[in-house]
Amino acid sequence: MTLLNKDHFIELDRQDPLAQFREEFELPEEHIYLNGNSLGVMPKASKEKARKVVEQEWGQGLIRSWNTADWIHLPRRVGDKIAGIVGAAPGEVIVADSTSVNLFKLAAAALRLRPNRHKILSEPGNFPTDLYILQGLERFMDGKVHLHTQPRQEILDAIDDDTALVVLTHVHYKSGAMFNMAEITRKAHEKGALILWDLSHSTGAVPVALNNVEADFAIGCGYKYLNGGPGAPGFLFVAQRHQAELEQPLSGWFGHANAFAMSDTYEPAPGIERTLCGTTPVVGASLLEVGVDIMAAADMGRIREKSLKMSELFIALVEQRLADHGFGLATSKRPAERGSQVSLTHEHGFAIMQALIKRNIVGDFRAPDIMRFGFTPLYVRYIDIWNCIDALAQIMEIAEWDRPEFKKITAVT
Amino acid sequence: MTLLNKDHFIELDRQDPLAQFREEFELPEEHIYLNGNSLGVMPKASKEKARKVVEQEWGQGLIRSWNTADWIHLPRRVGDKIAGIVGAAPGEVIVADSTSVNLFKLAAAALRLRPNRHKILSEPGNFPTDLYILQGLERFMDGKVHLHTQPRQEILDAIDDDTALVVLTHVHYKSGAMFNMAEITRKAHEKGALILWDLSHSTGAVPVALNNVEADFAIGCGYKYLNGGPGAPGFLFVAQRHQAELEQPLSGWFGHANAFAMSDTYEPAPGIERTLCGTTPVVGASLLEVGVDIMAAADMGRIREKSLKMSELFIALVEQRLADHGFGLATSKRPAERGSQVSLTHEHGFAIMQALIKRNIVGDFRAPDIMRFGFTPLYVRYIDIWNCIDALAQIMEIAEWDRPEFKKITAVT
Numbered sequence: 001m002t003l004l005n006k007d008h009f010i011e012l013d014r015q016d017p018l019a020q021f022r023e024e025f026e027l028p029e030e031h032i033y034l035n036g037n038s039l040g041v042m043p044k045a046s047k048e049k050a051r052k053v054v055e056q057e058w059g060q061g062l063i064r065s066w067n068t069a070d071w072i073h074l075p076r077r078v079g080d081k082i083a084g085i086v087g088a089a090p091g092e093v094i095v096a097d098s099t100s101v102n103l104f105k106l107a108a109a110a111l112r113l114r115p116n117r118h119k120i121l122s123e124p125g126n127f128p129t130d131l132y133i134l135q136g137l138e139r140f141m142d143g144k145v146h147l148h149t150q151p152r153q154e155i156l157d158a159i160d161d162d163t164a165l166v167v168l169t170h171v172h173y174k175s176g177a178m179f180n181m182a183e184i185t186r187k188a189h190e191k192g193a194l195i196l197w198d199l200s201h202s203t204g205a206v207p208v209a210l211n212n213v214e215a216d217f218a219i220g221c222g223y224k225y226l227n228g229g230p231g232a233p234g235f236l237f238v239a240q241r242h243q244a245e246l247e248q249p250l251s252g253w254f255g256h257a258n259a260f261a262m263s264d265t266y267e268p269a270p271g272i273e274r275t276l277c278g279t280t281p282v283v284g285a286s287l288l289e290v291g292v293d294i295m296a297a298a299d300m301g302r303i304r305e306k307s308l309k310m311s312e313l314f315i316a317l318v319e320q321r322l323a324d325h326g327f328g329l330a331t332s333k334r335p336a337e338r339g340s341q342v343s344l345t346h347e348h349g350f351a352i353m354q355a356l357i358k359r360n361i362v363g364d365f366r367a368p369d370i371m372r373f374g375f376t377p378l379y380v381r382y383i384d385i386w387n388c389i390d391a392l393a394q395i396m397e398i399a400e401w402d403r404p405e406f407k408k409i410t411a412v413t
Numbered sequence: 414m415t416l417l418n419k420d421h422f423i424e425l426d427r428q429d430p431l432a433q434f435r436e437e438f439e440l441p442e443e444h445i446y447l448n449g450n451s452l453g454v455m456p457k458a459s460k461e462k463a464r465k466v467v468e469q470e471w472g473q474g475l476i477r478s479w480n481t482a483d484w485i486h487l488p489r490r491v492g493d494k495i496a497g498i499v500g501a502a503p504g505e506v507i508v509a510d511s512t513s514v515n516l517f518k519l520a521a522a523a524l525r526l527r528p529n530r531h532k533i534l535s536e537p538g539n540f541p542t543d544l545y546i547l548q549g550l551e552r553f554m555d556g557k558v559h560l561h562t563q564p565r566q567e568i569l570d571a572i573d574d575d576t577a578l579v580v581l582t583h584v585h586y587k588s589g590a591m592f593n594m595a596e597i598t599r600k601a602h603e604k605g606a607l608i609l610w611d612l613s614h615s616t617g618a619v620p621v622a623l624n625n626v627e628a629d630f631a632i633g634c635g636y637k638y639l640n641g642g643p644g645a646p647g648f649l650f651v652a653q654r655h656q657a658e659l660e661q662p663l664s665g666w667f668g669h670a671n672a673f674a675m676s677d678t679y680e681p682a683p684g685i686e687r688t689l690c691g692t693t694p695v696v697g698a699s700l701l702e703v704g705v706d707i708m709a710a711a712d713m714g715r716i717r718e719k720s721l722k723m724s725e726l727f728i729a730l731v732e733q734r735l736a737d738h739g740f741g742l743a744t745s746k747r748p749a750e751r752g753s754q755v756s757l758t759h760e761h762g763f764a765i766m767q768a769l770i771k772r773n774i775v776g777d778f779r780a781p782d783i784m785r786f787g788f789t790p791l792y793v794r795y796i797d798i799w800n801c802i803d804a805l806a807q808i809m810e811i812a813e814w815d816r817p818e819f820k821k822i823t824a825v826t
Contacts, residue, residue: 046467098665229471360426
């Protein structure tokens with residue numbers, strides 16, 4: 001590759017077919033935000049939506065808004081929109097609870113569909129909450145199932161006749177590495193196992209075709225690439241073919257076939273609604289809908305194209321301008337194995353990231369040595385990539401990171 | 414009792430020491446809202462708080478707000494404030510998930526503390542989601558425990574040596590009947606059982622003294638008397654003495670001793686935080702804090718005094734003005750057995766309630782024949798009680814309820 005220069009990035013922005021989407025978001029002034037993989041930015045329309053749901057629907061409509069503002073169908077309505085983003089059909093996705101809670105529900109339900117098998121398979125280093133929830137399930141089932149983790153290169157071979165469920169995160173939160181969803185799903189099914197994909201770092205970031213690959217279950221996050229707001233509810237997917245027999249343990253009243261009959265006996269709703277538990281988090285789900293609407297209006301092929309171009313250019317600039325500064329690349333250079341982020345390793349990664357943030361360029365750090373840079377094509381520009389690496393080069397050249405203020409570890413970054 | 418007249422109610426409002434709290438809430442114009450037991454009204458300050466958390470903390474602060482806006486301690490901070498309302502100590506209450514999910518966590522955890530017992534005891538007609546969640550737990554423990562329900566008059570005798578956990582709702586959602594928390598808790602402990610109180614219709618409505626009665630566990634709702642907004646997160650209480658040994662199945666990353674170390678192995682946080690699961694629903698929990706702050710500033714003794722006076726007057730007016738119209742009283746006339754609502758029965762209850770709502774007097778209906786009227790002393794006036802019964806008397810006298818428009822059953826009321 002010839003040497004890249006700033007003009008090239010300016011030109012790419014000029015030609016970017018997604019450029020107008022940036023107008024839909026409110027970014028803090030003078031910021032380059034490369035952390036949408038952790039918490040997506042605020043759509044401008046979220047401000048008006050928050051006012052509407054709080055001041056009008058709650059404040060004025062009160063209890064009637066369950067009907068008049070259709071709060072009652074909010075989880076399904078937003079779920080159907082997300083279905084279009086992840087290659088599912090209407091009625092296969094619903095918004096509910098948190099990603100962690102949704103994993104518990106679906107993993108427990110999956111185990112009941114494979115009662116004579118004893119193994120849940122995942123990988124070490126999977127997103128922590130996924131492993132923690134599966135460990136909770138393991139304890140709760142008193143040894144009837146066990147969680148087995150196998151490094152990703154050996155995952156295919158580890159799926160065996162005793163495997164009830166495979167739980168993997170499609171795009172790795174730390175490295176940005178992407179699994180081949182079709183291949184692993186096929187292998188799981190060959191062995192009679194079920195599979196659950198965590199799409200937290202995929203939804204709105206890379207094309208996902210749940211029904212094409214015949215996935216069984218999936219969960220995902222509302223506050224990353226979907227821009228649903230801090231702690232937005234999660235979502236879950238159950239393939240139509242599993243719904244009628246699905247029994248999940250968190251059988252709360254919103255999952256009942258007729259909640260307002262107020263009967264003493266649980267009877268699951270016929271479809272995806274049986275995965276609901278408690279009362280819908282109305283404000284959070286309403287804000288999520290704003291982000292989902294924007295994402296649903298964008299072309300996922302174009303998002304992927306821009307995302308890959310951005311990560312490729314980022315990697316090229318790292319090689320071109322940071323070669324002497326001790327960075328490693330934790331993300332694959334093969335596009336098919338890469339989500340929408342690039343992770344660099346550096347022994348002083350924490351301090352370097354703090355120095356970058358001080359310059360209003362926001363990525364994040366994950367222990368022990370990972371610096372993450374997320375690319376969200378709807379609001380990040382090519383020039384942001386150039387400016388990020390330019391700042392990083394300056395920080396390294398004058399060892400700007402080597403100051404006490406950048407080494408102080410705070411609660412969360 | 415001598416005949417009550419309107420002036421008496423006006424005078425009571427004039428002398429009401431809680432009267433100024435009504436200014437803190439925004440009520441729809443010309444409405445009498447007697448449904449705060451279902452969905453509390455909006456505090457005026459919630460509007461500004463919604464703007465702050467959405468536009469500033471999310472929109473401008475983005476990921477840094479976990480530290481700068483202290484999102485990370487939000488569940489505990491609001492929990493500590495709720496602790497003061499329910500007679501618990503700081504560090505015993507936390508805000509999380511929904512009431513239903515919280516019940517699942519704590520009921521499952523309680524069963525692990527009584528591994529050789531097999532019975533969960535509740536009452537028929539308990540709030541549906543409580544029974545549904547316990548049924549879910551029963552199914553998922555594959556017959557190791559069973560849910561037994563016993564009518565409330567026989568509850569004390571039904572607690573036996575095989576009872577692991579008693580789960581009761583302190584104030585009944587339908588009848589407004591209130592259990593004697595001290596007596597039942599004592600009996601449970603005498604038999605070696607644990608007890609979990611559902612405070613959904615108690616918190617902010619009646620005095621609750623969890624530690625005085627030595628309760629083990631409790632759950633509660635954020636969107637009723639606490640005025641936290643539609644689908645606000647719930648809260649849960651674990652007595653200090655149980656925390657160190659508490660193992661709950663929904664062991665997500667926010668309950669980890671050190672979530673951001675991102676280790677592969679779950680290790681529970683030392684205190685109440687171990688009951689957390691997924692990422693905090695920041696917007697919902699922030700709005701809840703507004704309602705909790707108002708409630709924490711009010712004197713619960715005065716709230717109870719006004720609440721009882723209102724329900725007593727309501728019952729007296731029903732007897733005085735509606736005696737010939739076929740209403741029954743589903744709520745006890747003994748103050749100690751009454752929460753903060755009065756429920757009437759009527760065979761045409763649904764249509765009568767619709768006719769009332771048409772007149773902007775909002776209670777609600779629960780099948781088959783219950784009309785509920787909730788009294789929320791911080792924003793309901795005595796004159797509202799008079800006007801409600803006055804309207805009801807008119808509706809009955811001219812059979813206004815007997816119109817097709819009032820008999821059409823819509824999704825939720």
